[in-house]
Amino acid sequence: MTRIAVDAMSGDHGAPVAVEAVMASLRAHPDLEIIVVGDADALNKEIARHRKADVGDRLTVQHAAEVVGMCESPARSLRQKKDSSMRVSINLVQQGSASACVSAGNTGALMATARFVLKTLAGIDRPAIVSPIPSRRGHTLMLDLGANAECTPEQLFQFAVMGAVLAEAVHSVDSPRVGLLNIGAEEMKGNVQIQQAGKLIGDSELNYIGFVEGDDIYIGDVDVVVCDGFVGNVALKTSEGLGKLIAQFLREEFSRNALTRTAALFAMPVLRAFRRRVDPRQYNGATFIGLQGTVIKSHGDADAVAFASAIDVARMEVEQQVPERIRTLLAHSLGE
Amino acid sequence: MTRIAVDAMSGDHGAPVAVEAVMASLRAHPDLEIIVVGDADALNKEIARHRKADVGDRLTVQHAAEVVGMCESPARSLRQKKDSSMRVSINLVQQGSASACVSAGNTGALMATARFVLKTLAGIDRPAIVSPIPSRRGHTLMLDLGANAECTPEQLFQFAVMGAVLAEAVHSVDSPRVGLLNIGAEEMKGNVQIQQAGKLIGDSELNYIGFVEGDDIYIGDVDVVVCDGFVGNVALKTSEGLGKLIAQFLREEFSRNALTRTAALFAMPVLRAFRRRVDPRQYNGATFIGLQGTVIKSHGDADAVAFASAIDVARMEVEQQVPERIRTLLAHSLGE
Known part of the structure; x- marks a missing residue:
């Protein structure tokens, strides 16, 4: 029970x-x-x-x-x-x-x-908020999504451990690939905290695949994306905003005139299937881990x-x- | 000339x-x-x-x-x-x-x-990368998109000034509304830097509307969104990733079987109009400001x-x- x-x-x-x-x-x-x-x-x-x-x-x-x-x-x-x-x-x-x-x-x-x-x-040290995000090959777990605006390298390492456990235990991923969210092209000399976190995770027994970028969240080549709560919350909210914008643009285009409304009738079953696939309701339930x-x-x-x-x-x-x-x-x- | x-x-x-x-x-x-x-x-x-x-x-x-x-x-x-x-x-x-x-x-x-x-x-102090992002009511200018991983309050203030100038000069926005990217629900006691930046921008002659969240970028109630380059780059890359994911899901749903492919024929002109509207090519050209x-x-x-x-x-x-x-x-x- x-x-x-x-x-x-x-x-x-x-x-x-x-x-x-x-x-x-x-x-x-x-x-x-x-x-x-x-x-x-x-x-x-x-x-x-x-x-x-x-x-x-x-x-x-x-x-x-x-x-x-x-x-x-x-x-x-x-x-x-x-x-x-x-x-x-x-x-x-x-x-x-x-x-x-x-x-x-x-x-x-x-x-x-x-x-x-x-x-x-x-x-x-501190709990984090973690949730699955849909990706091309299923979904990606991301944390922290907003509980901790600033994090030490040790906290980011703890997030990595917690994310990996969740991926393995609940999402049945064997040896989950853990990535640390970073930005690409730049020199990054400023952000010592992320470099140190990378070292901590890399030295552990986790399956650490190194730095990942924002678009990797949706590609599906990483199972757990670790970041501080400020960055994670912005990424999540930005995605919600873009999702709504795209939905609105699609609605507007399909209701523009008689012709597009006819097209909408034909496209409806497909659009419904698409909608089911990105339905945020199936991703409801963020874990305070x-x-x-x-x-x-x-x-x-x-x-x-x-x-x-x-x-x-x-x-x-x-x-x-x-x-x-x-x-x-x-x-x-x-x-x- | x-x-x-x-x-x-x-x-x-x-x-x-x-x-x-x-x-x-x-x-x-x-x-x-x-x-x-x-x-x-x-x-x-x-x-x-x-x-x-x-x-x-x-x-x-x-x-x-x-x-x-x-x-x-x-x-x-x-x-x-x-x-x-x-x-x-x-x-x-x-x-x-x-x-x-x-x-x-x-x-x-x-x-x-x-x-x-x-x-x-x-x-x-430092140049920033700024680019327009499509929104419900036109577009939003966002900076920094990746040149400066960490920023002082003074730098964020300078970004606000530069974004406002660009919005007014090139995008013909009168008295552009400037927002500072932050996260909502939490207490944010950690992030002194953003609080201080908010004070600097608020005390200036800019049309400062306060803190905004990730989804506000796409809603269009703000003309200039200011953030450090780490957060800005993650938001941009995350959006690119989600955009590609949605495009792929739509393609997959419309090519699933004979019926959905027929629906695609009818929907094609509408999907093309939609595509033109979100075409990233029209937003190409980021300014090093x-x-x-x-x-x-x-x-x-x-x-x-x-x-x-x-x-x-x-x-x-x-x-x-x-x-x-x-x-x-x-x-x-x-x-x-």
Whole structure:
């Protein structure tokens, strides 16, 4: 049995979406138990809208009176909202009542609370945010995506270890290729930190393939791309922006006049297949990695399909014992 | 008359592409003169393949015996290739024989040579690489795209001034909105440099709109996005990679079977219009800004259409007196 706590109140859509995702996950995985956390009345009402028979007693409700706002400051929510659905979900992991938690709440508050309550693994200075990015040959894991604006070479090395564990454990990549994000043509004399990180990773037992550039993320010749959270966040947001721009340009071109709208009818099935392939919902669920416990961040405006993907990420990481494996590989890589 | 030096030997395709672009530019702009630089025999042979009559004596050839390789180290090319087409082109600008030069040669060598020969403008610590990026409402200028991996707040401020001048002078944007690239959700206490840069830009006469995120580049609510060269280069390369991935996915979906290939026939005119709209060739020509003279970098594998775009960028910057305007605005912004 894998038991996961789901913060059902945070995020843009709250309980209805979270509960629908929870029901779907429980039906798909008979070995899964879920504790939904939030306002008990609201949650029970929402659960009553679904057929509960086929999930049996694998679904329980844990009351939490407060909700962390999507724009609330991490420090404030940490200090003042000790009975929030977010905090209670993480507490359940800390107490051992759940092995992982999933929340669509605000990233800063979730990270601050997770760090405060769960603490980092031994040998890990700071947790990182990691997520799969679609590539030509499947996907690439990238970290850090925004938790740490500035990183030491040691932290970048720890990210490399954590990314490699995730690629191997959850994405079934044998001896994952680890690359360090850098810029190409220039002399780079300034950036000592990346040179040193390269040396640390190169000297370890990881399958280090050296520096990679921004376009390599999407080519698929590297399994884990390591960078600081500033660069990673900019790369991620830039990609989101470009993706939306291209989608809009395609829509505009296909709706320009009667002729192009006819073409759209013919092209529709193909465009739908294309869309499924790049559907960000299947990539929903970023891991806060490096904590004593598994915390998965769902996108704030995730629908039920996307939210269920995030629950699935949590389930797989628990089953594959990701935190334990990080501890082992880290000790091994440092020659302990 | 605007006179431009064109390094016709560097880049992946050398003289044939450069000369074709030069002929097209001269025909399109009767006020333009071009000095093509490189192996005189090879260039004259190439020029002979075109009708020279309609460009008259506005085309001259300047011999240069060497070529800087695409992977040659900047330091080596600077020291050892004093008669390269790249170096001679830049020398022509320094001597006043040309007002700008265009090269498709390797970025590092071009930047190192341009800095060494031309020097930066008074008040500018380091030149930056700037280029327009397509957005929903036209395009966004972004700098630095890779010349300076690490930047001081003062340098970021100088980039803001230079970007604003370019937006106003060449892209006809009144009072361009300047944003500083940052990451959103997090506390950012680490990154003092960006906070300080924000203060410098905010205190100046520039139209500073504050921090922007990666996706804002493509939305079009900001005219100039300022960042250090590491982040800028990663954002640019990441976008290139994603663009190629999406193009490949579309191709694959449309060629999957007989049905989708039929759909492709109907969709073709629309897809072509879409392609024209995102065609990177129309955005070819990155400016090395902040130098005492205008240097434009064309993409290494630019075809003649793209190369001509780069020549056009040079022509406009000369006509709009970009370096002089930077000097003026910089003095003004510093309250001198």
